[in-house]
Amino acid sequence: EAQVTQNPRYLITVTGKKLTVTCSQNMNHEYMSWYRQDPGLGLRQIYYSMNVEVTDKGDVPEGYKVSRKEKRNFPLILESPSPNQTSLYFCASSFALSNQPQHFGDGTRLSIL
Amino acid sequence: DQQVKQNSPSLSVQEGRISILNCDYTNSMFDYFLWYKKYPAEGPTFLISISSIKDKNEDGRFTVFLNKSAKHLSLHIVPSQPGDSAVYFCAAKAMDSNYQLIWGAGTKLIIKP
Numbered sequence: 001e002a003q004v005t006q007n008p009r010y011l012i013t014v015t016g017k018k019l020t021v022t023c024s025q026n027m028n029h030e031y032m033s034w035y036r037q038d039p040g041l042g043l044r045q046i047y048y049s050m051n052v053e054v055t056d057k058g059d060v061p062e063g064y065k066v067s068r069k070e071k072r073n074f075p076l077i078l079e080s081p082s083p084n085q086t087s088l089y090f091c092a093s094s095f096a097l098s099n100q101p102q103h104f105g106d107g108t109r110l111s112i113l
Numbered sequence: 114d115q116q117v118k119q120n121s122p123s124l125s126v127q128e129g130r131i132s133i134l135n136c137d138y139t140n141s142m143f144d145y146f147l148w149y150k151k152y153p154a155e156g157p158t159f160l161i162s163i164s165s166i167k168d169k170n171e172d173g174r175f176t177v178f179l180n181k182s183a184k185h186l187s188l189h190i191v192p193s194q195p196g197d198s199a200v201y202f203c204a205a206k207a208m209d210s211n212y213q214l215i216w217g218a219g220t221k222l223i224i225k226p
Contacts, residue, residue, distance in 0.1 A: 043204075045213060092156075102214070104156030106154065107155070
């Protein structure tokens with residue numbers, strides 16, 4: 001089954017404790033992206049990757065890191081999480097052709113205390 | 114300043130009637146628009162899209178209309194069914210961006226029996 005898998009689905013942690021949210025897709029997509037969803041704001045892009053070893057900042061990259069060492073994986077790293085990073089996070093992927101719809105994971109709800 | 118606005122946070126419609134979800138945008142460089150549907154605890158799923166060279170696109174019960182002069186698009190669902198109850202997101206892509214999507218805040222559609 002074609003899917004985007006995120007882990008963990010839920011996480012409660014404390015300020016400053018490094019965490020990684022994993023994202024994996026099995027559709028051989030070149031393009032991958034991370035979003036955060038906050039009430040009243042829709043989805044905002046954090047980082048994206050056009051292919052292996054190619055990453056770039058989205059609209060809200062501060063406090064986040066990503067890596068793209070393999071085509072299928074695109075982990076999101078919070079080196080020193082803060083309460084303002086409490087949010088619902090989505091990973092998405094698509095083929096690197098214009099106007100291809102993105103496929104989304106089921107989301108990761110992070111709470112930073 | 115939000116470039117894509119969905120001014121109705123929620124909408125309630127009787128089963129069998131037409132549901133009309135609206136989306137306004139401010140950036141005249143947007144050339145492609147998409148609607149996504151999201152159920153609780155799941156990621157958004159692609160529903161329907163429209164290019165700026167068209168003013169209408171239809172897929173079964175779903176039709177998207179684009180009014181470029183008014184910078185407005187709408188999603189019509191006819192007839193509305195209970196399974197259509199979800200949050201609907203409007204997203205837009207600019208001409209100079211192959212992949213970055215700008216998202217509205219979403220409209221929660223409730224289909225009443």
